[in-house]
Amino acid sequence: MNTLFSQPTALRSKRLARRLVAPLACAALALAGVTAFAQDDASADASAQQSNAAAPSGNAAAEVSKLSVDQQVRWLQRAQKSGSLVKMDDAQLTALFQTLDPLVVPTVIKLSPSGYPSYEFMLSRWERLNGKWPGKPAHMLVKLEHDPLRIYAKWLPDGEHSGEEVIYDASKKPDEMYGHLGGLLGVMPMWTALDGTLARSQSNHKITDLGTEFIVSQFMTDAKKYVEVGAPYKPEVEVKTINGVRVVALTYVSPSGKPQFYAKKQTLGLDLRHPYFRTVEAYGDDGQMFEKIVIDSITPKSFDADAFDPKNPEYKF
Structure with a gap:
């Protein structure tokens, strides 16, 4: 097993930076990963062939x-990809991820798509706003499409901010979104800045932060910061079922907390079938949870143009 994180800090940081951060190293490893998926490597040693094939x-x-x-x-x-992780029990999964070198999960995440070209998902989100933790989560239906980025989000009746809707289309107004509040003000849709009053009334995030891609991006950003400060990157491992979603929960405790890192402590729930995270639990320097996200379901889907058009008769703009 690789003993990178048991080595002196300077040497460990240098090697981790070379493997995780340097673009050329990532590109080389990506090429190796693609090749390994496409065909058997005749020059590989017997143990590598056996581990890849079995x-x-x-x-x-x-x-x-x-x-x-x-x-x-x-x-x-x-x-x-094969579904083997899903078949393992909690103890087997925990032992497996405790055995993996700390570089493995970020490398798999780095080499893989962090979502789909277009997809629909259900999201439950808790956020501490103005020091207050919500009594229930915001429950959202989201349609998301890339190239250009387009998003439709609706806050569902069983959660916080029920009735709100927003649409974002980077090809039309990259710095603004169109939306309305719930309740009686639902009849007053308006254009507003991505980080304006409407956005900040219900979240610490922009609408463009929705989806698996933002979670992956934040994870990789923090991974590089661990390298820069020479901090250990070995997570605590457990298996959790959160809102019906079973994940491998990886807990990272940052050396300095916010604002250098996204959180002082963060638990990320890795999907068992795909190389992205389904859950997030983030804690501030005071030990209080300030954010919890659960992506309840994800469905790859193609959308018609009216999916991101406020004039869609299914919407309440």
């Missing part, structure tokens, strides 16, 4: 502990 065994942790970091990356990619 399905994970009942003693996955012992199997993975014998592999190099690159081999562990390919092993985890295949285990997610």
Whole structure:
């Protein structure tokens, strides 16, 4: 097993930076990962071929502990794609992710798509606003499409801010969104800045932060900061079922907290089938949770143009 994080800080930081941060290193590893998925490498050693070809065994942790970091990356990619992780019990998953080198999860995340070209998802979100934790989460239906980025979001009746709707279309007004508040003010739609009054009334985030991509981006940003300060990057591991979503929960405690890092402590729930996160629990320097996100469901989907048109008769603009 790779012992990178047991080595002196300076050497550890240098090696981690070279593997995780340097663009050329990431590109080389990405090419290696794509090649490994596309065909068998005739020049690979016997153990690498066996680990890439075989399905994970009942003693996955012992199997993975014998592999190099690159081999562990390919092993985890295949285990997610094949559905093998889903079949493991909580103890097996915990042992497996405790065995993985700390570089493996960020590398798998870095090499993989962080979402879909277009998809619909259901989101439950709790946020501490003005020092207050909500009694219930905002429950949202979101349609999202890339190139250009377009978003439609609706706050559902069973959650906070019920009745609100917003639409964002980067091809039309990249710095603004169109939306309305819920309740009686729902008849007054307006254009507003992405971080304006309407946005800040119900979230600390912009509407463009919705989706799996933002969570992945924030994770990778913090990963680089750990490298820069030479901090250990080995997470605590447990398996959780949050709002019916079973994930491998990886808890990272940052050395200095906010504002240098996104949170003092953050638990990210890795999806068992896909290389992105389904849940987030973030804690401030005071130990209080300031954000919790659960992506309840994700469905790849293509949309017609009216999905991002305020004139769509299904919407209440």
